[in-house]
Amino acid sequence: MAAGKKSAAVRRRRGNRRELLLEAAARRFLYEGYAAASMRDIAADAGMQAGSIYYHFPSKADLLAAVHDEGMRRISDAVLESLEGPKDPWQRLEAACIAHLEFLLEGNIVVQALMQEMPTGSSPIRTRVTRLRDDYEGIFIRLLEDLKLPRGVDLHSLRLMLLGAMNWSFTWYRPGAETPRRIARKFVKYLRISLQAS
Amino acid sequence: MAAGKKSAAVRRRRGNRRELLLEAAARRFLYEGYAAASMRDIAADAGMQAGSIYYHFPSKADLLAAVHDEGMRRISDAVLESLEGPKDPWQRLEAACIAHLEFLLEGNIVVQALMQEMPTGSSPIRTRVTRLRDDYEGIFIRLLEDLKLPRGVDLHSLRLMLLGAMNWSFTWYRPGAETPRRIARKFVKYLRISLQAS
DNA sequence: GTCTATAGCAAGATAGAC
DNA sequence: GTCTATCTTGCTATAGAC
Known part of the structure; x- marks a missing residue:
């Protein structure tokens, strides 16, 4: 050999x-x-x-950091991959939300571990988590920009509302009821009705 | 004396x-x-x-339980008090959301401590937290019922979406930018446009 | 009611054999 | 690469003086 x-x-x-x-x-x-x-x-x-x-x-803290890096990498990859198919902006947003929720709710445990450490306090890990999360959420900012929404719609608040509703679902989701896919579709549908009416 | x-x-x-x-x-x-x-x-x-x-x-666990009880009591009282004035269902929902976010984001530290322990895992404290939270969120279920929304609107998902977006704001809110009151109004406005259009 | 002192234990991390 | 053994530190909780 x-x-x-x-x-x-x-x-x-x-x-x-x-x-x-x-x-x-x-x-x-x-x-x-x-x-x-x-x-x-x-x-x-x-x-x-x-x-x-x-x-x-080398230490327990490094182990936590590695878990965070790996979790963010996995969910980022999944969301970016979900965007390779659809062309319509609303379909792209829906695809990204489905990928996000599926990975968060029934995907890998490493991704779910991201939810445990809330970015409260001012620990060194908090800075790292916040930065990684900001990078990731940039994907959604660009998806919202592509929607060409009417002026006056606050894309910043919109992203926070959508991602907040999705991330919080981690606290109440239980397998067997609605699927992550259906939850994601519902959230996007609500937003879509809202914004197209304005 | x-x-x-x-x-x-x-x-x-x-x-x-x-x-x-x-x-x-x-x-x-x-x-x-x-x-x-x-x-x-x-x-x-x-x-x-x-x-x-x-x-x-008697123990550290009891201290945590006491913090949770007190936090839930304070935010429940604040939200219920906010409902004493307004009569219009949408105004009542908005008042409750404003009270919720003001107490969560700039209110007492005891209320904010409720956000730290995510209800993950299966610890004994998790059961307690989940039950207290369900009781509290019942207030919002009743507020949504009073809106007399068109059939086909899922009040269950609606409550989860609205409260999720609000609760998650705890992770990104920083004093100095938008006030909790403005954030709450924006979220309710989005929902209102959405549901009246359907 | 609050103090001091400490029992009893579990944790993160290291050293060196293999 | 993994093991065993251990060092050091910090924790919750208790006991008894005041």
């Missing part, structure tokens, strides 16, 4: 272990909160001992 | 100390999260030693 092949296999295995840790950490952070989640429990969920985590991440 | 008078004074003083502790705890819970906030810091903020808290509250 060539050295290149072996190196690729090692890299894949390493990635798996790291990803396993990320998922375990995300689950614990989500269900117990960052401070209450212990490195021992996270390690156990990933099938290793507490000390072994520190080979992959 | 009669015994009754002295007893009233004692009760008032006790209430002050207890309330001081509630505010201090709410501030720490809000800015650091429940698990990360220490009884030592809470006590110091209230001007006492850690051990002294346990004269007023």
Whole structure:
């Protein structure tokens, strides 16, 4: 076997272990909160001992940061991918909202972990979260701009209202009732009626 | 002095100390999260030693529960009071939303502390928070029913959308820009245009 | 009611064997 | 890369003086 092949296999295995840790950490952070989640429990969920985590991440705070980065990356990718098909501006907005809600409500645990740490207070992590979130929400600003809405419509408030309604659904959504897709469509429909009437 | 008078004074003083502790705890819970906030810091903020808290509250969990009860009581009272004036259903909804957002965004820290503990996971506190919140949001269900909206409008989703947009504003609101009153009016206006057009 | 002192425990992180 | 063992620190809660 060539050295290149072996190196690729090692890299894949390493990635798996790291990803396993990320998922375990995300689950614990989500269900117990960052401070209450212990490195021992996270390690156990990933099938290793507490000390072994520190080979992959230098500290608990770095583990949280990695979860945030990965979560934002995944939902951003999903939303951007949903925009490759539709051309009509309203359909594009709807597609983005469906992707956003599907990933948030029934998607990966890493994405859901983003919701646990509310950007309150003034911790160092807050700055990071806020910046990442602003970048992501820029996607929606551009989608709203493309709608060519009548003057006087406040795109800023509009984005906050739409994304706020969607993000808050994380607190009340339970599987089995309405699907994320139906919720997203309903929210966009309400907005659409509203803004086309004005 | 009669015994009754002295007893009233004692009760008032006790209430002050207890309330001081509630505010201090709410501030720490809000800015650091429940698990990360220490009884030592809470006590110091209230001007006492850690051990002294346990004269007023039997445990840290009970302190959190007391903060939640008090916060829900305050915002419920404020919203119900805002409904005493207006008679028109839409004006009543707007008044309630203004009261909700003013208390949430610039009101008491005890109310704001309600936002920190997201109802994720399955902790015992989650059940309590969810029940208290459901009771409170019942006020808005009744306000929406009074609007006599056309059939086919889903009051359930409507309440979730409106309250979601408002509650999420807690994550982005910064004093100095738009006032809570203006934000509330904008959200209600959007809904109103939407629903009257359908 | 509040204090001091401390028991009892669990956490994050490190060191070195393998 | 992962393990075991452990250091150090900080926490909640209690006991008893005042």
